[in-house]
Amino acid sequence: MPIVSLREALNQAMDEEMARDERVFLMGEEVAEYNGAYKVSQGLLAKWGPKRVLDTPIAEAGFAGLGIGAAMAGLRPIVEFMTWNFSLVAYDQLVNNAAKMYSMSGGHFHVPIVFRGPGGAAHGLAATHSQALEAIYAHIPGLKVVMPSTCQDAKGLLKTAIRDENPIIFIESEVMYGDKGEIPEGEYTIPLGVGEIKKEGKDVTLVSWSKILAHVVWKAVETLEAELGISIEVIDPRTIRPMDYDLIVESVKKTNRLLIVEEGWPFAGVGAQISYEITSRAFDYLDAPVERVTQEDVPLPYARNLEKYSLPNIDKIRQGVKKVLYID
Amino acid sequence: MNNGATAVAPKKTGQGSRLLGLSKETLLDWFHDMLLVRRFEEKCAQLYGMGKIMGFCHLYNGQEAVSTGSIKGAINPDDYVITAYRDHGQAISKGVDPKAIMAELLGKHTGTTKGRGGSMHIFDAPTNFLGGHAIVGGHIPLAAGVAFAIKYRGEKKVCLCFMGDGATNIGEFHEALNLAALWKLPVIYIIENNRYGMGTAVQRASAIEDLYKKALAYDMRHDVVDGFNVLEVYKKVKAAVDHARATYEPSLLEIRTYRYRGHSMSDPIHGHYRTKEEVEEHKKYDPISVFADILRAEGIADDEWFDEEEKRVKKIVDECVEFAESSPEPPLDELYEVYK
Numbered sequence: 001m002p003i004v005s006l007r008e009a010l011n012q013a014m015d016e017e018m019a020r021d022e023r024v025f026l027m028g029e030e031v032a033e034y035n036g037a038y039k040v041s042q043g044l045l046a047k048w049g050p051k052r053v054l055d056t057p058i059a060e061a062g063f064a065g066l067g068i069g070a071a072m073a074g075l076r077p078i079v080e081f082m083t084w085n086f087s088l089v090a091y092d093q094l095v096n097n098a099a100k101m102y103s104m105s106g107g108h109f110h111v112p113i114v115f116r117g118p119g120g121a122a123h124g125l126a127a128t129h130s131q132a133l134e135a136i137y138a139h140i141p142g143l144k145v146v147m148p149s150t151c152q153d154a155k156g157l158l159k160t161a162i163r164d165e166n167p168i169i170f171i172e173s174e175v176m177y178g179d180k181g182e183i184p185e186g187e188y189t190i191p192l193g194v195g196e197i198k199k200e201g202k203d204v205t206l207v208s209w210s211k212i213l214a215h216v217v218w219k220a221v222e223t224l225e226a227e228l229g230i231s232i233e234v235i236d237p238r239t240i241r242p243m244d245y246d247l248i249v250e251s252v253k254k255t256n257r258l259l260i261v262e263e264g265w266p267f268a269g270v271g272a273q274i275s276y277e278i279t280s281r282a283f284d285y286l287d288a289p290v291e292r293v294t295q296e297d298v299p300l301p302y303a304r305n306l307e308k309y310s311l312p313n314i315d316k317i318r319q320g321v322k323k324v325l326y327i328d
Numbered sequence: 329m330n331n332g333a334t335a336v337a338p339k340k341t342g343q344g345s346r347l348l349g350l351s352k353e354t355l356l357d358w359f360h361d362m363l364l365v366r367r368f369e370e371k372c373a374q375l376y377g378m379g380k381i382m383g384f385c386h387l388y389n390g391q392e393a394v395s396t397g398s399i400k401g402a403i404n405p406d407d408y409v410i411t412a413y414r415d416h417g418q419a420i421s422k423g424v425d426p427k428a429i430m431a432e433l434l435g436k437h438t439g440t441t442k443g444r445g446g447s448m449h450i451f452d453a454p455t456n457f458l459g460g461h462a463i464v465g466g467h468i469p470l471a472a473g474v475a476f477a478i479k480y481r482g483e484k485k486v487c488l489c490f491m492g493d494g495a496t497n498i499g500e501f502h503e504a505l506n507l508a509a510l511w512k513l514p515v516i517y518i519i520e521n522n523r524y525g526m527g528t529a530v531q532r533a534s535a536i537e538d539l540y541k542k543a544l545a546y547d548m549r550h551d552v553v554d555g556f557n558v559l560e561v562y563k564k565v566k567a568a569v570d571h572a573r574a575t576y577e578p579s580l581l582e583i584r585t586y587r588y589r590g591h592s593m594s595d596p597i598h599g600h601y602r603t604k605e606e607v608e609e610h611k612k613y614d615p616i617s618v619f620a621d622i623l624r625a626e627g628i629a630d631d632e633w634f635d636e637e638e639k640r641v642k643k644i645v646d647e648c649v650e651f652a653e654s655s656p657e658p659p660l661d662e663l664y665e666v667y668k
Contacts, residue, residue, distance in 0.1 A: 025480070051480065057510070062469045062503025069473020072458060073408070075480060077473075092500075096463050097470060103666045105451035106441030109458065110668045141666050165668040 001182040007040045009151040009183055010116075010172065013158035014041070014078060016187070018048055021076060024162060027054040027063055028080030028117070037082045038118065038177050064090035064115065068097045068167075071113040078162060081117035084133050084171055098167035099142030114161045116170035119147075120211055120263045121311060123175070127299035130307075132263035135270050137169040138241040144192055145169045145240040147210040151181030153238055156190030164192065173211035195244035197251065201225075201233035204321055205251040207274060208261040209236055212312050217261055220317040227318075228327065240270055248274065249282045256287040257324040261312050266294040288324040293317055347626055348559055355628050356637075358558055361400045362392040362616050363641050365417040368426055369589075371645050372416065372433060372447075376593045381433045384462075385447045388417035390588040393615035394520050395421040397561025398488060398583075402569050408478075410458040410471050411490040413448035414520075414587075418490060419460070424452040430648035436655035443658040464525075465491070465498035468517070472504045475513035479576050486572045487515045488565075494525025496539050505580065509546040514572035516565065519582045520555070526591040527601035540582035548580050555585030556613045559622070586610040 004012070018024045030037045032045040032055040045053040056063040060081065067077035081087045087094065094115065102110040121130035138145045146161055146168060148154040154172070161168040198213075199221070208217045213236055221232050233251050237244050252258050258278055260271035271292040279290055296310040322328070347355065369387040376385050388395065391414075399409055399421035411418045416433075420426050424440060432439025433447055440450050448462035458474065461467035471489030478485045495501055496519055508515050519539050523530055531537050543550035549571060554560040561583060568579035588607060590597050598604045623629045629637075 054511075057503075057506060059503040059506065061500050062472070062507050065466070065469025065500060065504065066473040066476055066507055069410075069458075069470030069475075070477045070480070071473070072470065073474045073477035075477045092463055092466055093469065096466055097461075102668050104441060104445050104449050105453075105459065106439075106444050107665065107668075108441065108451040108453040144667075 001184055003180050003182055004151055005177065006151050006154055006172070006179045006181070007038060007042070007177040009155040009181070010040050010158055011042060011044070013155045013162070015044060015047065017159055017162040018044070018052060023074065023076045024078065025052040025054070025075065026078045026080065027056050027067065029056055029058055029082045031055060031080050036080070038174055040177065041080070060086050060090035061093055064093040065097065067113050068093060068101070068111050071111045072101065072109045076112050076162060078114045078116060081115060083129060083174070084117055084119035085129050085131050087115065087117075087133070094137070094143070094167070094169070095140050099140045102166070103142060110165055111167045112165045114158070114168045114170050116158070117172065118174040118177070119171040120173050121300055121307065124302055124304070124307065126302040130300040132295065134169075134171055134240050135264050135268060138270060139268070143167055143169050143241065145171065146192060146238065147171045147240055148238060149210050149213040149236050151179065152183045153190060153236070155183055156188050157192065157238060160189045160192055163189070171210065176211050176214055179214060190238070192239045193242040193244060194239070195235055195237040195247040197233060197247070198236045199232070199234040201231040201255065203230040203232065203255055204257045204259055204324055205233045205235060205248065205255045206259050206261060207235045207237065207248055209238065209240065210263070212261055212263045216312055216314070217317065220314040223314060224318055224321055228321065228325070230321070230325065232321070243274065243277070245277050245281065248278055252278055252282045253285045256285055258286070258290045259293065259317075259320045259324055260290070261293040261317055261320070263295055263312060266292065266297055269294055288326060291320045291324050293320045346559060346622065347628075348563060352628050355623060358396050358400055359619055359623060359629070360637060360641070361396045361421055362558065362619065363637060364426065364644060365392045365395060365420050366616055367641050367645050368416060368420060368430075368648065371649060373589070373593065375433070375649070381447065382435065383446050383448070384413070385433070385593040386414040386591065387589045387593065388414055388587075390610070390615070391520060391522060391555065391585045392417060393558040393561050393619070394518070394555050394583050394585055397558040398518060398565040401558070401562035402565035403486060403488060406456060407485050408456045408458055408474050408487040409490075410467050410474065410487065411460065412464065412467065412492060412495065413460070413462040414492070415448065415450045415460045419450045419452065419457055422452070422457045423455045424450065424457050426644065427648045427651040431652040431655045434652040434655070435657065436652055437658040438651070438655040442662060465495045465500040468495065468500050469504040469507070471515045471517070472508045472513050475508065475515035475578070476511065478514055479512075484573050485514070486569050488518060489515055490518045490520055492525060493519055493521040493523065493530050493539055494528070494533060496542055497534055502545075505543070505546045505548060508578040509548045512576045513578055514576045515578045516568045516572060517578065517580045518565070519580070520585055521582050522585050522587040524591070524601060526595065529601065538582070540580055543580035548578055550580045553581055553583040555583040556615045556618055558615060558619050
């Protein structure tokens with residue numbers, strides 16, 4: 001299987017879908033002549049021309065809304081946010097127009113659109129540029145939220161997202177764009193709403209996604225399995241909404257313990273929702289209360305030590321694993 | 329813009345020429361549209377008072393010439409219209425079935441959106457009526473997107489986008505106008521300046537009172553229009569539409585009009601922000617009376633025709649109410665139609 005970077009995987013997905021369907025176009029800040037702030041759209045302007053790859057002004061509400069209108073009128077836009085932090089000035093468009101259109105118009109109109117770009121913390125960007133916002137989008141009925149952790153998933157999920165008839169929130173990570181991974185030869189897609197057991201285990205179920213899974217959890221799992229003599233089952237839901245609860249329930253029936261590790265804040269976070277659902281559906285199988293590791297409940301600071309301490313890290317994951325296993 | 333109680337009076341033009349070469353059939357059809365909107369809204373006010381229409385309900389009384397002149401008059405059936413929450417009249421002018429609109433207002437399954445949207449969210453795909461949007465300014469970028477799709481496909485259609493004067497102060501207005509002008513998109517932005525954003529007069533909310541001049545910042549074609557005369561509205565909107573079809577370029581039109589009712593049915597007709605005398609003064613230039621006078625003077629219609637027309641319109645409105653009242657409520661399982 002070919003090995004590509006995450007940005008190449010995403011680029012291939014967009015390129016292939018633009019070839020497949022001429023209604024698909026890409027717009028966003030610096031996506032065309034600059035080839036993308038993070039080079040995810042490298043070469044697409046040269047290949048597809050300025051009609052289908054468009055640089056926008058710095059006007060997120062304007063170009064997000066323009067994309068929604070174009071989708072209502074039959075096109076299939078991909079709208080890149082340079083980072084998801086900037087989507088907050090377009091929140092009205094995503095929440096009031098994209099998410100509600102199909103339901104509120106009684107099915108007269110729908111919005112097949114993908115909003116994509118990097119989310120979460122990079123390094124040293126401080127509070128306004130370091131937000132994991134999946135919970136505030138997953139909260140909204142009408143949106144689907146997709147967050148891949150591997151190159152293979154990124155390509156397959158983005159292709160599916162572009163073909164979906166609903167508005168998709170597709171959250172990547174700027175520190176993952178250079179990550180390398182294998183992808184299958186040729187055409188493939190991955191369905192939304194279907195998670196994957198990334199590693200089988202028997203003592204604890206650990207649910208995590210995106211960068212925290214790719215860059216933090218895997219190292220922690222390797223360390224803790226050796227250190228504690230346990231085996232951890234790792235589940236990547238891949239799609240935050242709809243969440244593949246069935247997969248987690250089946251795993252918990254086997255391990256009887258659940259830890260969720262996420263980059264977002266704790267209050268009304270994605271982990272809180274998973275925790276409720278699994279407690280409700282698999283209470284009799286749980287041998288310990290569900291545990292969460294989240295970011296500290298603060299705006300993320302700049303200083304290296306504060307940033308490191310605030311985000312999920314191996315020490316917090318160790319504490320979580322030990323707690324669900326009742327290890328002192 | 330004038331701050332006093334004077335409206336823009338219709339100008340007298342030469343005999344016949346002021347009808348712009350329009351056929352008798354067209355002129356009477358436009359009058360019908362305006363009267364239907366007026367009587368439909370009066371019925372809405374009555375039903376709201378009876379508690380049969382819920383929520384916020386913004387009526388169009390006084391502004392009919394804008395809707396009829398631009399939608400009924402200046403565009404084709406396959407052109408697009410998108411608007412804000414004062415949307416019943418524009419939906420009727422676009423050809424949306426008034427029975428379905430009334431059923432929507434009563435929260436019935438036969439309504440335009442099956443009872444999901446209500447007064448502020450009328451949608452109708454068959455007539456390319458794209459809403460019905462209730463967050464001020466939020467639909468203005470959508471119109472640019474619709475126009476983008478028109479141009480992307482190489483079509484010669486246009487999108488009319490209506491907004492109130494209050495919407496010209498919000499960021500999405502400016503972002504959308506910039507994009508529409510920058511990318512040359514065939515959208516005609518129409519400000520219905522009825523002089524008040526809820527209870528705040530234009531000059532208390534906007535640093536510039538001539539709202540059409542906001543187009544200058546985007547080097548966009550613009551004009552100001554007498555909204556009390558349906559023929560003037562038609563003429564100037566048609567010019568903008570023709571320009572958009574020929575060049576893909578947008579326009580910003582400020583149509584000066586006046587609403588007779590409160591901002592919504594929950595708001596007073598007059599009070600702290602405007603006087604009763606001001607409202608009454610504007611009714612002297614009522615767009616329906618203005619148009620009726622022209623039609624009489626030009627020999628297009630006589631008193632007998634107007635009497636008959638009143639009866640025809642009353643019958644349609646009565647049928648709307650009957651249809652809505654007798655329609656079923658939406659089934660509960662449709663509540664979950666959130667994803668396509």
